[in-house]
Amino acid sequence: MALRLIQVLSHESENQTVSSLRQDFELLEPKLRPPFSLTIPSSQEYSQLNRAILYGVLCEPHFAKTHIKHLHAIVTDGYAFIVNLLVKIVSELYPKLVDTAKDQLIWVTETMIDVSAVGVDSLLVSLLRQIIGGDYSDGNLWLCFELVRLLLAKWNFLLDDQPLVLSSALYTYLRLLADHCRLSDDVKLGTLRRLEIELCVKIVREEFHLCLKIGRDLIRLLQDLVHVPEIRAIWKDLILNPSQFKSSGFSDILLLYRSRTSSRYILLRITPEMEAQLRFLLTYVKLGGQKRHQTWFAKKFLSGPDRETLIVDMVRFICCAHHPPNEIIQSDVIPRWAVVGWLLKSCRKNYVEANVKLALFYDWLFFDERVDNIMNIEPAILLMVYSMPQYVDMTHSLLEFLLLLVENYDVEHNDVIVQGVSSAFNILVRKGVIQSLDVLTSSSALSPFLKDRLRKFLSGVKVGVSKQLQPVPLPIPSMLPLKFSAVSSMETPTLSPR
Template identity: 70%
Template sequence: MASKLLKIAPFEAESQLEVTLRQAFGELEPKLRPPFSLAIPNPHEYSQLNKAILYGILTEPGFAKTHIKLLHAIVTDGYALFVGFLVKVAADLYDKLVDSAKDQLIWAVKEMVDVVGVGFDGLLVCLLRQIAGGDFSDGNLWLCFEMVTVLFGKWDCLLEKQPLVLTSALYVFLRLLADHCRVSGNERLEALRRLEIEFCVKMLREQFHLCMRMGRDLVRLLQDLAHVPEFRAIWKDLLLNPNEFRTNGFYDIAQLYSTRTSSRYFLLRITPEMEAQLRFLLVHVKFGSQKRYQAWFAKKFLLGPERGTLVIDIVRFICCAHHPSNEILQSDIIPRWAVIGWLLKTCRKNYVEANAKLALFYDWLFFDEKVDNIMNIEPAMLLMVFSIPQYVDMTHSLLDFLLLLADNYDVGHNHFVMRGLSSAFNTLVQKGVVHSMDVLISCDALSPLLKERLGKM
């Protein structure tokens, strides 16, 4: 029997989550129609009713308002169970949902925001993660549009109840705009882009105290949008007129540089499926056996004219959000630096490669051992060191890029950047990631000019 909820190919196994929801609906369907029972359900019945109501909402748009009325009537847990099931559907089934079910999912999300359902913030974040970077398909642009519309429509409620959802959305849409602003001639994309810009500017101009919680990666994302007129003005104020943001205590961009960005932001630009595949690669695949896994990953996620920009987000995720255990570090599992080296080689466009290298080195520029994690900077160091024997061009390219950053990233705060780089190098040696910088400074395969510049720094 064809699924009313999912698009499933003939050779695919059924989703156990969908089966559970469908069975609950089948058993309880008579109870979902008026007149409703006044009996108080026990915990098991309550759970089954929540599943049945969710399935009904997703598959019977015409009865959705009736189903939600029943949910309002029986709810005893602040909607926590229902929201939990919605999160599972959004995380595990979203890509396979039929279009009408996706419409209903967004409708249900709005309802849960209106009633301030327990966990609705996690539900919104889960859907934000399903927006794929570099994907200009109709379905992906539709989800972008729906989510930014929800954020505008529920602005006051979100600001009062879950303001950090807005900072998560800001990170997502700033990153998406870097892709969307490079494509022209698409009317649908033009309308979406205007909405995304309006949302981001509203956040930055009206709620900068919340934006500051994002830390230094806010600057990295804004830098990539400095060519867009609306953000050019914000960039100028950030550098020259910090008082324009009317935020007590904010007086210099260096305050953002000094704040490490939480790893939860980097998860926002990695879809749940992508995260699962990356963690499998970095936890279970032995070094030397990774090529077929990498080829599958590239075919699944990186093929397409603009999909290459995902490399930037993946590099940031690997550096800052995936820190392997000591057991894995001492095993023969493929190390993070090797995966990043492969990702850099997949870059086909110069600006993507440059931004991926910036993502790799970004924490180096402002490193403070009191607040920063050495695991964030370890992959770049090891990639440079272990590339020397066979891939010295990689070492040369990365070191040259790092030295260019040292001289040119923010000339007005060069002392701040040099202090961060010095701290990064010192910490890498002190913690034993490398025995000394001689491994680079004394390397015969590197150009004398490069070694001289490194030695001076």
Template identity: 70%
Template sequence: MVLNLTLVALHEAENQIEVSLKQSLKSLEPSLRPPFTLTIPKPDEYAQLNCAILHGILTEPQFAKTHIKHMHAVVTDGYAIFLNLLLKSVYHLYPKLLSSVKNQLLWVTKEMVRVSAIGYDVLLVSLLRQIIGGDFSDDNLWLCTKLVTLLLDKWDCFLEEVPHILCSALYVFLRVLADHCRLNGEKLESLKRLEVHLCVKIVKEEFHLCLKIGRDFVRLLQDLVHVPDFKSIWKDLILNPSKFNTLGFGAVSQIYCTRTSSRYALLRITPEMETQLRFLLTHVKLGHEKRHLTWFARKFLNEPDKETVIVDIVRFICCAHHPPNEIIQSDVIPRWAVIGWLLTTCRRKNYIEANVKLALFYDWLFFDERVDNIMNIEPAILLMVHSIPQYVDMTNTLLEFLLLLVDNYDMEHKDIIVKSVSSAFRFLESKGVIKSLDVLTSCPTISPSLKEGLSRLLSCGKRESSKGFLSGS
């Protein structure tokens, strides 16, 4: 009997990827036991054999070593087809895979790393994306443990062959650690030690990889300064950058000026979540979004701890989902509206709300029109402007947060931040994202102190002065 890969509800149809793998195993099962045939299969036969072997590995742990030896014996394409099948299984099936199948999936992943199969780095990225922020379930913590252990065990291999995997892993585990370090308990202690060890190892031994991440590396690191290992790293970053012994690196401002690639924002969104968000932001009309948002919240934000993933969603929307003009000019729900809704769902915990706002404004703090994308900063200004008629409290709250950020985020580099935020406002105006900044500076329902602070910020941005912008400071 051919076993299932996934747990499928009665009302759900079987996934076609699983159907294909299952059918291949069913038709080729007799030929998957030794002795194996020595004839070279035709291309279509080879593809089917890859399907059959993969299904056998995932559902027959007792024969897994035999199946993988068979794969090694017949491979003619550097495992390209086999890796592609693994990738599809992770991307489309992972959340529903049976626990035993997930275990086999990680086992065969290690084997693909061992033989340097073509595309194993893409497979690892796909698995990293399955780690869910704010999820303390046994399944999620198990995946964290398996991947961080693999990354440490195969450190030399990854450093030599695919160093970008270590960049991706650092981004993921810095973010995940922020969640894990807020909870105590035996079940988390050993995992936290492994995650801290991996991240500290990358930062201290291969700091040049941190620089490739760009400014979001600093944002994530700041969320961990209460952890002793990272507190010392932060002090060195600010006070003693030469300690990192990296050619050309001399100050944290260099990291601020490096825009983080959108692929890092994608790392913290599962493929399933990405699919739903892109559908929402591409097909759902404004005014008809309520049931879609309710479903999304029930599916992905249904537990208090999972609210932290809202930070990741906002970064994804700002940095990785840039709709074309035909969508922007249509009646599809805009990005700013979804972010506004997300902000209203995370008000039970102040630190989450603050981190969501920071995620929204982060590119403003170091905006440079020569290297930054206007689409990263567009949602924040549109949310402030469009909230004025009915939800001016949202406008006031966001504007106050931004001015406080300018005043307090990094006093040593405040002049850079003043210039960047002022430049962001004026660039948005010049490109027609908003008709005029007067909509904020002259609005009667916006707090007078905030309007005054914004006006001073805009004028100081031209002079590159750095006095305070709130309460006349």
């Protein structure tokens, strides 16, 4: 029977990567069985042998140990070539791999960790990116489980040799936990949730210096999990007893606020395929001709019953990880703000919509032009401005949300947030993203109440919380003030399958 690595539909052409691996396997198959040749292979032969062995490992589980022994005998590059092949397979082919190949992929990854292979960190990160948020299919949950199990089992190696993998894992699993905890009655998720919580708590409690590398988005993710007892305990120490974390230089949550999150973490929560399609949309599709592309994209990536939470990650990607060059910005390609507006309109659940808005405005709250990028805050202001007057409800909704964030996000550090948002408005005008804030403060389309509150904010007048802002939906529980007295008095929300 022919060996299969991927599932290929009848209308699809053969994948070149798979074809290359299979051809080398078929060419060298006689040499892949003991006794092995003692001849030192040339550079070309070495590459072919690596490809053949990897194909055998993935497609012949019953011979996998033999193939690995063969690899150990010939390796001369610290396993770099075969790890690069594995990363390529994961990034390009993972969704199409047959189940046995996925099983073998985890097995060979564990083997590469055991031999301290060059580039194994990239392999683990590539696998983390293949976990899809809001996807409760057996295959996706299997990958969640296998990776969290592997990370816990190889803790000592990762801590000593690949610590950044642990910070990547923390970002990934905190985000996944927010989804998995919403289905608290689902029995099959129980064991997985416990392992995810164990891993996240272990990293935060034992290696907090790694958490600091994530920056401010760590706070955004932790807030979504304040109803989890173990995370609530972490919150208590973050606010009241930061010395518990024994991390040099960390004495206040402000240190995280003032640290911009690298795009390498933002990318963890969208798959390479999602990234490629979003970049295509924002690079080649003309404004006005995007509808069919958006329809295809939504059907491909957002059609599942719980996939809506992915919109949060997509908006964060658009703001923080996709910064088009000037020639694209000045062209008729669909701009980032328009795609964000479409994604925001795609939200059906209030808590998702609120979390998307928080993702959109998050860098505004702590903006400092010395460390932050104006491109991170540009989509929000342009979406508010260009939604008027035809879609003024969008402008109203976003501006209301921003003003509510300023007053309520963290009452203990309100001065920092006021400064951050003020700096964001100032640089957007100074750099010419918008000509003037008059477009908001003097617009006849906006409500007088909102214009008045915005003028007072921009003039430095302290604006109290108004009941007129209360209808704006808030993330639960992420919008709770960070003062621990508010957190500790919160009733744990009742979570049920959606």
